[in-house]
Amino acid sequence: MESLKQRFHRLRERFGWLDHLVGMLAHYGNVNGAGQAGAVTYFGFLSVFPILALAVFVVGLVARVYPDIQGQMATEINHLLPGVIGSGPNTIDLDTMGQKSGVAGVVGLVGVLYAGLNWLSGLRQALEVVFAVPQREQPSFVAGKLRDLVTLGVLGLVLMVSVVLSSAVTGFSSTILDRVGIDETALLPHLGLSVLGHALAIVASTVLLLAMFELLAESHVPRPALVRGALLGAVGFEVLKSVANLLLAQTKGQPAFQAFGVALILVVWINYFSRLVMYAAAWAYTSPVALERRTAEAVIAPGAAVAGEPPEELPTTPGREAPGRSWGAVAGAAAVGALAAWVVRGVR
DSSP: OOOHHHHHHHHHHHOHHHHHHHHHHHHHHHTTHHHHHHHHHHHHHHHHHHHHHHHHHHHHHHHHHOGGGHHHHHHHHHHHSTTTBSSSTTSBOHHHHHTTHHHHHHHHHHHIIIIIHHHHHHHHHHHHHHTTOOGGGSOOHHHHHHHHHHHHHHHHHHHHHHHHHHHHHHHHHHHHHHHTTOOTTSHHHHHHHHHHHHHHHHHHHHHHHHHHHHHHOOOSOOHHHHHHHHHHHHHHHHHHHHHHHHHHHHHTTSHHHHHHTHHHHHHHHHHHHHHHHHHHHHHHHTSHHHHHHHHHHHHHSTTTTTTTOOOTTSOOOTTOOOHHHHHHHHHHHHHHHHHHHHHHHHHO
């Protein structure tokens, strides 16, 4: 009788997507993707508040030209950071912060240059591990920081354009439907606007992840593989946002939510987003076209293409974590987040 392991092996040979999925999970475990995401979470959390301050500044500038778009932009920001923006308890009121948008812009810029660069440095090092970038090809300290700075500017521009574009398209679509006499709350128009919004969000997230992959880690992974990995991550990110909004509706009355509020949401959200980025990078690295590239490079220069690969004896169990590193980063981020949330409530 054929063993279960042999059957699974035959399925992997028959279905390329299944073999790719197993390879991705194995590589994610080999490079400790969950631990890499945990290390990135700390500075990712610290970056949220200055990024939010800059977002308030941008909303203020755009609202001066298009006043009707302010509400929709606040909604789009809340989609990126679920449960953070609002007028209720344990949330940040954009209207209150918008009254001091100039100060928010200055503070946000300074904060982003510090926390944002450190976050991107951690993300760059994590991606270099996932993409198996050899040590000799990794940038020096100064070159790495310059690369992080360029990436920070590109990511900020992509985020700003995507939020403004999504807000404008959604707002103008509603206006056009009203003028032609179509009820936007009806099933088909509502469904169409929803699909359009999700499609724009997936395109923006794909560009965002692709920029991270190409600018932060100069790997040997071909661009088509990077695009497919970024697209997979973008779809996963959109699903993650939808699930987060559903869960928030169920947890807002829970004691844990009342105690930690913003901090609890952001720590969990950033950690899962970081894991998603690691999964997307692992998918790109283990794609057939990337494997062909590494094989060809190994033939030309033996050992060059596999430099930086994890040792063969490492276990391939998906999700293998380094508890101290991951939980230490999350615990530190939670402590800082609780303090930040307390300060925000005090300001309000």
